[in-house]
Amino acid sequence: MYLETVRFYGPGSHVNNNEVFHDRHIFLEDYKEMKRSFKIYVYPHRQDDSFANALLPVDSEPGGNYASESFFKKVLMKSRFITNDPTKADLFFLPFSIARLRHDPRVGVGGIQDFIRDYIFNVSQKYQYWNRTGGADHFYVACHSIGRSAMEKASEVKFNAIQVVCSSSYFLPGYIPHKDACLPQIWPRKEEPHDLLSSNRTKLAFFAGGINSPVREKLLQVWRNDSEIFAHFGRLTTPYADELLGSKFCLHVKGFEVNTARVADSLYYGCVPVIIANYYDLPFADILNWKSFSVIVATLDIPLLKKILKGISSEEYTRLQSNVLKVRKHFQWHLSPIDYDAFYMVMYELWLRRSFSTVTSSNF
Structure with missing residues (x-):
């Protein structure tokens, strides 16, 4: 019933290449509604969970090439988008960290597929929400390319859930444009370049x-x-x-x-x-x-x-x-998000897809 609100733009669909938005008016109006009404339920985990390091936000400030994954989770968990009532949720967040599982000696690269398979099984047994839609209103976030192969033993995640990943290629199997979304790979920086406008670009x-x-x-x-x-x-x-x-x-x-x-x-x-x-x-x-x-x-x-x-x-x-x-x-990422920064832009992409998942889930 929400199909009319899903607005995806393919190559060449815009008319004016001077404008940075495909449709600024639509974006700004939808953005206001997204901030007002969008709700995310995060599957809860205790601090004493044996895999709390991979399931809960990082304590330190994220850094490095794959910081986007950690930044998103850390900011989301403190945001107004979170609801503790799953019946009010538009989407459900699967909070496992591919980057952290990759470096966990108990899991490692070779064990991530089994971990994800078991995690989804446990979620589906403990909660009713995954089975209700086959995972179509669920999403996970990953920046490392291992995130793609991590879903090989959990095909419902790959084909049904929303994958927000840095390695967003049309050419590779498992990534489905418009269902999935590209997470920008951003190296965290705190200070603005001093000579950004005056720089002599020779x-x-x-x-x-x-x-x-x-x-x-x-x-x-x-x-x-x-x-x-x-x-x-x-x-x-x-x-x-x-x-x-x-x-x-x-x-x-x-x-x-x-x-x-x-x-x-x-x-x-x-x-x-x-x-x-x-x-x-x-x-x-x-x-x-x-x-x-x-x-x-x-x-x-x-x-x-x-x-x-x-x-x-x-x-x-x-x-x-x-x-x-x-x-x-x-x-740009900020631990306290600023309007229209990377966090809010990813949330807007998810907000668009929550409508699509509502329509898709009716097919299950």
């Missing part, structure tokens, strides 16, 4: 990273010795932040996965991101018009990269970078 494009995919190998092969596109592999001799602040375009090049923190890094330092990762379901793609603040280049077009970037006029670049500065707030 480099055309910049990339630094390991050679861990054919796409990156191709980038290195073509642009390694170029004087305008700086494709750097190995340890940098200059500060990473200085390179981002000194470049007009910052390259996000697919590695083992489609996702890295480089997209959020680019936005944070006011650098226009160039996405070179086919089949990437970009973060908040249901809300944000990525063509208004980024450049998307097919991996086959790496040899044409300089032509593509130099073909962007000064006026067009100014528009792209101006929009980067508008959207960067959506890609």
Whole structure:
């Protein structure tokens, strides 16, 4: 009965590429309703639970490449979205942490699939809510790519539940666009760049990273010795932040996965991101018009990269970078959430999907 409120936007569905939102009016109106009414029930666990380390929020401030998973859970548990009455819940949160299970010697990479299978079995036996919908109104959050394979022995999670994951690729089995959602991979930072607006961006494009995919190998092969596109592999001799602040375009090049923190890094330092990762379901793609603040280049077009970037006029670049500065707030975590930051944007994605799961669950 909620189907009319589900608004998903595919590529090309927007009309004006100058606007950072597909439809700003719809987003702002829905956002107000989301904040007013959205309720999440979290399956409870005691502090003395033997796996409290993986089921409860972290005590310390999250850090590192996969901090998004921990940030989301920590902020959610203290938010007004939480309800202790499951009958009032729009969605149910499965609070296991893939990152923590991965490092738990009792579980590890090899034992995560069994842990998730057993966890879902226990939830379905103790509570009525999983069986009522087959998990369609449940969700979990994971940033490490192991989260995808973790569901192999719990197929209902993979096919029914909402998966909010960093490794959001159309190409890989198990991720279903519009049912699932992309969690932005964000390296936590506290201080704003001091020279964000005044920075002199003398480099055309910049990339630094390991050679861990054919796409990156191709980038290195073509642009390694170029004087305008700086494709750097190995340890940098200059500060990473200085390179981002000194470049007009910052390259996000697919590695083992489609996702890295480089997209959020680019936005944070006011650098226009160039996405070179086919089949990437970009973060908040249901809300944000990525063509208004980024450049998307097919991996086959790496040899044409300089032509593509130099073909962007000064006026067009100014528009792209101006929009980067508008959207960067959506890609930042705060322990006390701020309107429209990464936490609230993920919640909005879930709010959209709570309507879809309501319709889907009627089929069970």
